[in-house]
Amino acid sequence: MSEKEAIRCVQLTKRFQERVAVNSLTLSVPKGSIYGFLGPNGSGKSTTIRMLCGLLTPTSGQGTVLGYDVMTQSEEIKQRIGYMSQKFSLYEDLSVEENLDFYAGVYRLGREERKERKAELIEMAGLTGREKQLAGSLSGGWKQRLALSCALLHRPEVLILDEPTAGVDPVSRRIFWDVIHELAGQGMTVLVTTHYMDEAQTCDWIGFIFFGNLLVQGTPPALIAQHQAADLEEVFIKLVREEERRSLLSAEKGEGR
Numbered sequence: 001m002s003e004k005e006a007i008r009c010v011q012l013t014k015r016f017q018e019r020v021a022v023n024s025l026t027l028s029v030p031k032g033s034i035y036g037f038l039g040p041n042g043s044g045k046s047t048t049i050r051m052l053c054g055l056l057t058p059t060s061g062q063g064t065v066l067g068y069d070v071m072t073q074s075e076e077i078k079q080r081i082g083y084m085s086q087k088f089s090l091y092e093d094l095s096v097e098e099n100l101d102f103y104a105g106v107y108r109l110g111r112e113e114r115k116e117r118k119a120e121l122i123e124m125a126g127l128t129g130r131e132k133q134l135a136g137s138l139s140g141g142w143k144q145r146l147a148l149s150c151a152l153l154h155r156p157e158v159l160i161l162d163e164p165t166a167g168v169d170p171v172s173r174r175i176f177w178d179v180i181h182e183l184a185g186q187g188m189t190v191l192v193t194t195h196y197m198d199e200a201q202t203c204d205w206i207g208f209i210f211f212g213n214l215l216v217q218g219t220p221p222a223l224i225a226q227h228q229a230a231d232l233e234e235v236f237i238k239l240v241r242e243e244e245r246r247s248l249l250s251a252e253k254g255e256g257r
């Protein structure tokens with residue numbers, strides 16, 4: 001693993017019984033970059049993320065996060081990453097501040113650090129004045145920024161976000177992505193899944209996964225040029241159609257997937 005890589009997977013594979021959810025995935029995320037992980041529903045993005053976070057054991061292959069092995073060093077990884085799952089893990093009956101306190105406790109922050117981080121993150125998320133508001137009464141965009149703040153309390157070096165903006169309005173999405181870019185500008189590595197191509201367009205790197213297979217990886221302009229497409233959405237559609245044609249052909253030849 002190079003010093004410049006934050007995340008590396010080599011032939012990472014996850015099977016659920018007969019189903020191959022992630023098939024021999026090899027990818028690399030440079031430190032300080034934003035890597036957009038794209039693919040249709042059910043293509044293996046969340047499964048990959050769960051393996052990288054140490055929440056799911058790979059069937060085979062290798063994965064490292066900041067040089068730590070996902071198979072054997074998941075505790076070291078968990079201490080150094082911030083993870084936001086598809087369903088924000090907030091306590092709806094706790095206030096903004098109480099949610100932050102809860103996660104500060106999980107990350108075992110000392111009193112002073114807790115106070116300092118809470119103040120910084122409340123400001124960063126634009127939650128000033130809402131400290132006493134119940135998380136359950138916040139709109140989607142605020143919930144999302146609170147969940148991000150909770151994931152950042154322990155100053156992680158890598159941020160892993162699984163569809164953080166699903167169902168959030170365009171203005172909130174824009175504010176959220178401004179924060180993501182600011183964090184990356186400060187050296188944070190971000191791995192993020194999204195179905196929104198306007199968001200993907202602003203990533204430094206893109207990986208497209210389909211039925212567990214990583215089809216392509218590159219910068220948005222390089223992928224658009226390679227596929228002679230107008231934009232990333234067209235690249236995405238072309239890749240999916242090509243794959244569907246290929247799997248149809250192999251099914252006709254009796255090869256199966």
Ligand SMILES: Nc1ncnc2c1ncn2[C@@H]1O[C@H](COP(=O)(O)OP(=O)(O)OP(=O)(O)O)[C@@H](O)[C@H]1O
Binds near residue numbers: 019021
């Ligand atoms: N715990 C599990 N047991 C069995 N199959 C699973 C499990 N988790 C995921 N799968 C299957 O693995 C495949 C990949 O799912 P995954 O959730 O990783 O896809 P995804 O790309 O994140 O999809 P989405 O965009 O809908 O979140 C799917 O076919 C899914 O049904």
